[in-house]
Amino acid sequence: MFHALVHGLVPGAPPVDVTYADVDVTNTAAEKGAYDLVKVSYAALPWLLDQYELLPCGGALGRGCGPLVLTRDARTDLSGATVAIPGERTTAYLLMRQWAEAQPPRRVEVVPFHEIMPGVAAGRYDAGLVIHEARFTYQRYGLTALADLGEWWEAETGLPIPLGAILARRGAVDPAAAAEWIRASVRHAWAHPDASRDYVLAHAQEMEPDVVDQHIALYVNEFTEELGSEGHKAVDALLRSPAL
Structure with a gap:
């Protein structure tokens, strides 16, 4: 651009x-x-x-380009989880708060974007909130997408x-x-x-x-x-x- x-x-x-x-x-x-x-x-x-x-x-x-909530285990929500996020005023974190309102994480930690997936894969965080090119590469870290917040947003708002x-x-x-x-x-x-x-x-x-x-x-x-x-x-x- x-x-x-x-x-x-x-x-x-x-x-x-x-x-x-x-x-x-x-x-x-x-x-x-x-x-x-x-x-x-x-x-x-x-x-x-x-x-x-x-x-x-x-x-x-x-469309089809939203943030992902990633985990390395089989959890079904964020209840009690420690989550790495790219920033407290990011769109990603705003959407995650809305999506996880009924099952909020225990703690969030702001982490530089490039450290989130390695941190989740290493067990330092229970889940990670990622953006941009991570949607094409997260499987390399053995991670699973718990939620696609873009899909959730589009379903909620159109x-x-x-x-x-x-x-x-x-x-x-x-x-x-x-x-x-x-x-x-x-x-x-x-x-x-x-x-x-x-x-x-x-x-x-x-x-x-x-x-x-x-x-x-x-x-x-x-x-x-x-x-x-x-x-x-x-x-x-x-x-x-x-x-x-």
Whole structure:
């Protein structure tokens, strides 16, 4: 999505200085106004919209792409469990709280994303809440999907699931211009799918090209270019969650 923008291939866009960080880090940094453009969890928006404006493109929203609750045993719910999560203000954790309302875990622990599946496999946690490319690789760790929270959300709402949002800091970036830079970058990626491969692989959590290709095909979709009315309905539904 951002290869062309980062590499100066979007006409009229300014140079950008990029920081790569775990989603829990960007959610927290955005609350401090650390970045002019930032990717965060949709569930973090209530704490951020006083400083930032939501852009209608560039984020992660779709169907069949939700977070998974993983275990290594045959448990049927999270009652009494210790669960590793990627962040307290992530969409994943918000959905897990809603889904597990009747059988809440005993304890949750915020863990860097790349440490969750190894931690569950090693027995440090009873369950783990994972996102993104983990849905393609969790079987390698001997883990089982207790719940697909995307499927649960879609069954409950009929809407796509809003995961990651792109925000522009008020007074620092023209949001309309920023949206056009990002759309142009996404369109460049679609027009030149091989151009960004080395850049993507350099920053991927899972390095196998087939996993990367599956990840991109699932998460870079029509909502990436434009949220549209259905995307905005999904965001509104998430932000009305009683668990927020």
